[in-house]
Amino acid sequence: MAYRLSLLDKSPVAEGEDASQALARTVTLAQKAEQWGFHRIWLAEHHNTAALAGPSPEVLIAWILAHTQNLRVGSGGVMLQHYSPYKVAENFNLLASLAPGRVDLGVGKAPGGLPLSTRALQQGVHAAEKGDFASQLKALDGWLTAPPAGADATDSLQATPLPPLPASRFLLGASEGSAQLAAELGWEFVYAAHINGNEQDLARSLDAYRSHSGGRPALLAVQAIVASTAEQASALATDLKHFRVHVNNGQTVNVGSVAQAEAFIRQSGATEHRIEPRESTAITGTAEQVHRHLQQLHQRYGIEEFIIDTPVSQGAARLKSLELLASHQLVAA
Structure with a gap:
């Protein structure tokens, strides 16, 4: 393989x-x-x-x-x-x-x-x-x-520890x-x-x-x-769905259900939106x-x-x- x-x-x-x-x-x-x-x-x-x-x-x-x-x-x-x-x-x-x-x-x-x-x-x-x-x-x-080896650490900022x-x-x-x-x-x-x-x-x-x-x-x-x-594999994938939500402020998001799409629209305060079904891949x-x-x-x-x-x-x-x-x-x- x-x-x-x-x-x-x-x-x-x-x-x-x-x-x-x-x-x-x-x-x-x-x-x-x-x-x-x-x-x-x-x-x-x-x-x-x-x-x-x-x-x-x-x-x-x-x-x-x-x-x-x-x-x-x-x-x-x-x-x-x-x-x-x-x-x-x-x-x-x-x-x-x-x-x-x-x-x-x-x-x-x-x-x-x-x-x-x-x-x-x-x-x-x-x-x-x-x-x-x-x-x-x-x-x-x-x-x-x-930082380079030997660099002076005095008064410098590092994301420690250094692994x-x-x-x-x-x-x-x-x-x-x-x-x-x-x-x-x-x-x-x-x-x-x-x-x-x-x-x-x-x-x-x-x-x-x-x-x-x-x-x-x-x-x-x-x-x-x-x-x-x-x-059996197909049956396990029966409920698998994808939706892409577009709202009028330019935001887009991918969600797994219409309910999630509607929640995103409510929470974003969007006045215009489009819910686009996406085919599962x-x-x-x-x-x-x-x-x-x-x-x-x-x-x-x-x-x-x-x-x-x-x-x-x-x-x-x-x-x-x-x-x-x-x-x-x-x-x-």
Whole structure:
């Protein structure tokens, strides 16, 4: 097999569960993923929702690092617009000092929630002083870059501690602009096809990253559901939906239900809006069928690593899906 498999986990809370059970399953998934040969696991950031138990990937990263041995662990991603780039750098320098060589910093541009949580997270922040997303990312990159050896630290500001091996840096995005920004800063780029699977956007973004990074391959995040039969996998994906909301202040957001779309519109105070259904691009089927699809993407776009998002809330089915995917890869390798 010519590509790696990694995981994105959102700590979904299944019906009848509480957050503690969902988070315990995330830890179990990380331990299983290490046994099954996955390369890394990333934790998502979502706010103000009872359906997902992970608003703070940094906290969960530390816990999973302590419960695994070799698996890379990271954020998929930190929603930088809410935070001080300096504080994000401190957090990930600390994590990288706790587990050198195992920590990934993935950064995203999305809010990770609806306007109510965004306003709460950004209360007191001076937007003009903070700057746009590109400025924030450049500031973060600067704080993560260690000063030259022997540099005078007197009266200087550093994001301490300085780890022996800094966290690897990834920008998560779904546009040419994000791809170019990642290349400009020397960050790895992850195209978020699990959010925007539009083939034209995918192709343009990957081409932009390759051309601006000197041919460096991007990673690709995809939704994939595997079961023993194609029919079973299809049944698990029955309720999987995507909608893109456009409001009159220029904001757009991707959501998973009409109810979430309507909540975004109410909370944003929009007077005009458009809800656009998006076709699901989840890859479903048996392990062989899903790997065949991944192989096609690998051959077409030169993808060397896939970040697998399995949007199944039932814990047993999600674990089984990922086990089947990993086991088939090991057999076929």
